[in-house]
Amino acid sequence: MRSKNIIVTFLILVCTILSVDAQNFNPDSKILYKEVQGDSLYLHVFKPKLSKKPTAAIVFFFGGGWTGGTPKQFYQQSRYFASRGILAISAEYRVKNTHGTSPFECVEDGKSAIRWVRENAKKLNIDPNKIVASGGSAGGHVALTTALIDGFENANENLSVSSIPNAVVGYNPVLDTTKKGYGYKKVAGRETEISPAHQVKKGMPPMLIFHGTNDKTVPFENAKRFTKLMKEAGNECELIAVDNVGHGFFNGDFFRKGSGDKYFNLTVYETDVFLRKLGYLKKKPTLSRNIKQVSCVGDSNTEATYPTFLQEKLGKKYQVKNFGKGGATLLEGTNHPYFEKTVYQNSLKFTPDIVLIMFGTNDANVKWCLDKTRKTDFKGTPQEEFKSQYKKLINAYRSKNAKAEIYVLTPLPIYKHENSRDPEIQQRIVHLKEWVIPIIREISEEENVTLIDVNTLMRKAYKYTVDGVHLNNKGYKILANKIAKKIQ
Secondary structure, three states: OHHHHHHHHHHHHHHHHHHHHHOOOOOOEEEEEEEEOOEEEEEEEEOOOOOOOOEEEEEEEOOOOOOOOOHHHHHHHHHHHHHOOOEEEEEOOOOHHHHOOOHHHHHHHHHHHHHHHHHOHHHHOEEEEEEEEEEEOHHHHHHHHHHHOOOOOOOOOOOOOOOOOOEEEEEOOOOOOOOOOOOHHHHOOOOOOOOHHHOOOOOOOOEEEEEEOOOOOOOHHHHHHHHHHHHHOOOOEEEEEEOOOOOOOOOOOOOOOOOOOHHHHHHHHHHHHHHHHOOOOOOOOOOOOOOEEEEEEEOHHHHOOHHHHHHHHHOOOEEEEEEEOOOOEOOOOOOOEHHHOHHHHHHHHOOOOEEEEEOOOOOOOHHHHOOOOOOOOOOOOHHHHHHHHHHHHHHHHHHHOOOOEEEEEOOOOOOOOOOOOOOOHHHHHHHHHHHHHHHHHHHHHHOOOEEEOHHHHOOOHHHHEOOOOOEOHHHHHHHHHHHHHHHO
């Protein structure tokens, strides 16, 4: 039994390590592009595969209100575009907290970065006429100003080389630095000098703007107004409005841990399409525009490998995350009440589109459901408490996403087994049959959620069990395949 558990644990660890390695977003190199007043600024470079022909380049500027931030914010985007065959860069620039600077120095550094990339095009193997400036929030502002704002050039640079990009992509960028927008106190007395909405003119490079309709930091009105002004001036400017999201929605799971890649995929896909239209990229995007985020919620049978296999089965149109906790119960007063666990909070933060809930195996344990000394605030029977807590869990996910597809799963079958660690395993089997599964069926009807009868689907799983409660990897893979068929 011990050796089998070690093997299963090892396989889970290997899967985890492989998953982490697959998400390698470290830059290939860092290149010094500017030294100013004792500060050294670097470009974090992500190289495409070797190409004989010069490629396009995209330079990202991080957000942080011109006050803080890190180039890591755009590592995930940079790695993607490098994989698509162009040079991708996440640039450093001076910010207030580190360098004691104002937004005006940020604009200067943005221009310096674009100029340096163009001046060193041959060395970088890029086309100097295919340089994209991009960024988010204050970094999006920096990207826009490299195209829109005259002046703010560093006199020590080769000013015969243009600092104007050939295209711009902004992710909820700052577009108006007056009281109608964001940051006016940081540019007091000079509110319109570097305000994109106040500097629009004819002959600007093509632009793509993403903005959330619920943005409370940079009003959505700013994005609509800026786009209108650009078009009225005869420029190409497309606004992609993303409903019901706020500021910073575009960040991926790498930078904003636990948020998922739903909006990262949407924005990167559309950026890819934009760059293809310009002739900077070839072929179709290699990620899906619309993905569904899937939360697998439950006890050790969820914490095991079935979510990993589910991701493999569902493919790129889904992002599956494992929020299982070994020993977890919905009953209070146990070793691992799920509502008290960090993993539960993380499952809510993920804001899933699909929720797979599988509890009951531990709630049916005599150790908990028949323990009259168990501490709980619930007034009623363990069966009533299980049902109440289950409904509470369902509604917690609904409160995060009213459109979430919620599935309740009956627990896996439990068997008498020579490796069982539960001396009351037979009683647990009875509880599962007599009240756990019937209650879950009731919940599915009362809460109008879909039932997946795992207990029946896996009724012949004895040969895959390692201890009568848990399965081996082959068993979890079969379980994942059966669940996939129900939700696709």
